[in-house]
Amino acid sequence: MTTVPFEHRRFRSTAAYYSRFRVPYPDALIERVAGRIGLSPGDRLLDLGCGPGQIGIAFARLAGADVTGLDPEPEMLDAAREGAAAAGIRAEFILGSSYDVGPAFGPLKMTAMGRSFHWDRAATLAMLDKLTEPGGTVVLFGDRHISASPAWREAVDSVSEHLSPEEMRSERQFRRGPDFGKHEEFLLRSAFRNLERIGIVVERTVDADEIVGRAFSMSVTSPQALGGRTMQFEQTLRNELAALSPDGKFTEIVESNALIAFRG
Numbered sequence: 001m002t003t004v005p006f007e008h009r010r011f012r013s014t015a016a017y018y019s020r021f022r023v024p025y026p027d028a029l030i031e032r033v034a035g036r037i038g039l040s041p042g043d044r045l046l047d048l049g050c051g052p053g054q055i056g057i058a059f060a061r062l063a064g065a066d067v068t069g070l071d072p073e074p075e076m077l078d079a080a081r082e083g084a085a086a087a088g089i090r091a092e093f094i095l096g097s098s099y100d101v102g103p104a105f106g107p108l109k110m111t112a113m114g115r116s117f118h119w120d121r122a123a124t125l126a127m128l129d130k131l132t133e134p135g136g137t138v139v140l141f142g143d144r145h146i147s148a149s150p151a152w153r154e155a156v157d158s159v160s161e162h163l164s165p166e167e168m169r170s171e172r173q174f175r176r177g178p179d180f181g182k183h184e185e186f187l188l189r190s191a192f193r194n195l196e197r198i199g200i201v202v203e204r205t206v207d208a209d210e211i212v213g214r215a216f217s218m219s220v221t222s223p224q225a226l227g228g229r230t231m232q233f234e235q236t237l238r239n240e241l242a243a244l245s246p247d248g249k250f251t252e253i254v255e256s257n258a259l260i261a262f263r264g
Contacts, residue, residue, distance in 0.1 A: 014216065014217045014218070014219065014222045014224075015051075015052060015073060015075035015076045015078070015079045016075075016079075017213045017214070017216040017217035017222075018051055018052050018076070018079070018217045019051075019052035019053075019054060019079055019083060020213055021210055021213030021214040021216070021217050022054075022214060022217055023143050023204070023214075023252075023254050023256065024054065024256075025054060025055060025058065025114070025141060025143075025256050026200045026202060026256055027058065027062060028200050029141075029198065029199075029200045029256050029257075029258060030055075030058045030059060030062050030063070031062055031063075032198050032200075032258075033139060033198060033258045033260065034059065034062065034063040034065075036196070036198065036260060037109070037110060037136075037137050037139070037260065037262075038135070039059065039063045039065060039109060039110060040063075040064070040109075041063065041064030041065070042064065042065075042066055043063075043065055043066065043109035043110070044065070044066045044068070044106075044107065044108050044109055044110075045059050045060075045065040045066065045067050045068070045108065045109060045110045045111070045112060046067075046068050046069075046070065046101075046105055046108050046110070046111045046112070046131075047059075047067060047068070047069040047070070047112050047113075047114075048070055048098060048101065048111055048112070048113050048116060048117075048124075049070070049071055049097070049098070049113055049114070049115075049116025049117070050069030050070060050071045050076070050077075050080055050093065050114075050116075051071060051073075051076045051079075051080070051114070051116070052076055052079035052080050052083055053069050053076075053079070053080030053081075053083050053084060053091065053093060054083070054114070055112045055114050055141055056068075056069045056080075056091055056112065057080070057083050057084050057087050057089060057091060059110075059112065060084070060087075060089040060090070060091050061087050061088075061089050065109075065110070067089075067091040067092070068091070068092045068093075068094065068105060069091060069092070069093040069094065070093075070094050070095075070096045070097070070098075070100065070101070070105075071093070071095070071096075071097075072095065072096065072097045074095060077093045077094075077095060080093045081093055097119070098119060098120060098123075098124045098127075099119075099120070101124065101127050101128070101131070102127070103130075103131065105131055106130070106131030106132070106133075107131060107132070107133040107136075108128070108131050108132045108133065108136055109132075109133060109135075109136050109137075110136060110137050110138075110139060111128050111131075111132065111136075111137075111138045111139070112139050112140075112141060113138070113139070113140050113141065114140075114141040114142070115141070115142060117140055117183055121183070121186040122186060122189070122190070125138065125186060125187070125190035125191070125192060126190070126191075128192075129190065129191040129192070129263075132263070134263070135262075135263070136263065137192065137260055137261060137262050137263075138187070138192045138261040139258050139259065139260050139261065140183055140258070140259040140261070141256070141257070141258050141259075142256075142257055142259070143254050143255060143256045143257065144254070144255050144257070145252060145253070145254055146201070146253040146254065146255060147252070147253045148250065148251070148252045148253075149250065149251050149252075150244040150245055150250060151244065152211055152241055152244055152245070152250045153252075155237065155240040155241060155244060156211065156215055156221075156237065158240070159233060159236050159237045159240060160215070160220065160221050160233075162236075163226065163229050163232060163233045163236065164220055164221050164225055164226055164229070164233070167219070167220035167221070167225045183259065184259070187259075187261045190261075191263050191264060192261035192262065192263055192264070193261070193263075193264035194261070194262040194263070194264055195259060195260070195261055195262075196259075196260045196262075197257055197258065197259050197260070198257065198258045198260065199255045199256065199257040199258075200255065200256050200257075201253065201254070201255045202253070202254060202256070203251060203252070203253045203254075204251065204252050204253075204254060205249055205250070205251055206249075206250050206251075206252060207248050207249060207250070208238055208241045208242070208248050208250075211237070211241060211250065212234055212237055212238065215233075215237065221233065
């Protein structure tokens with residue numbers, strides 16, 4: 001199977017928006033995962049592709065994990081360090097990607113990944129198998145929208161298709177390509193083949209600022225990707241949202257989930 005190419009600096013302009021506007025993982029989900037895998041204070045946890053560090057910081061804060069975060073974007077690591085300081089926890093955040101994971105990171109009780117498990121997945125799992133202690137796990141975090149009212153997600157997609165067509169087309173081709181198999185397929189062919197899923201469903205109220213900020217946190221509609229179209233994108237999206245909800249309030253029902261992969 002061909003390796004999906006790693007896109008260096010893909011998220012460099014999203015750090016300011018990512019931690020503020022992405023759907024947060026509920027504390028209840030973090031606590032349930034920690035309890036299910038038996039995570040104890042001092043256990044070593046790798047937050048791989050950590051971004052601004054929400055997952056690792058949460059496990060350090062709620063379960064006392066000894067956290068190392070790894071990410072290729074310096075701006076994301078700066079945000080992670082600020083987040084750790086604000087949360088009053090100690091964690092180490094290192095510049096690098098899955099290609100840099102090696103013996104120095106082990107032994108690990110848990111490796112967490114949130115929306116970052118896309119590049120060279122088989123090789124990454126093979127390396128993590130060597131670094132993970134008996135009874136350890138890989139846990140993939142994600143979310144899915146069950147509904148959004150009014151139909152503001154369709155508005156975001158429509159404006160994105162109009163003002164960021166090449167990036168949207170590239171993203172669709174990537175996700176439909178032969179190398180973009182389901183995560184479960186890769187896990188079942190690895191040492192981490194015993195799979196369980198935990199999900200927490202919440203209803204949230206968001207406003208136009210949050211929706212625009214979330215769009216800017218996505219690689220396909222980031223300020224970097226949009227370039228000179230950034231202001232036009234924001235104004236067009238705000239106009240669409242105002243037409244949908246004059247009071248500027250929107251709801252969404254989201255399931256935040258964790259796919260826990262125990263060693264077989």
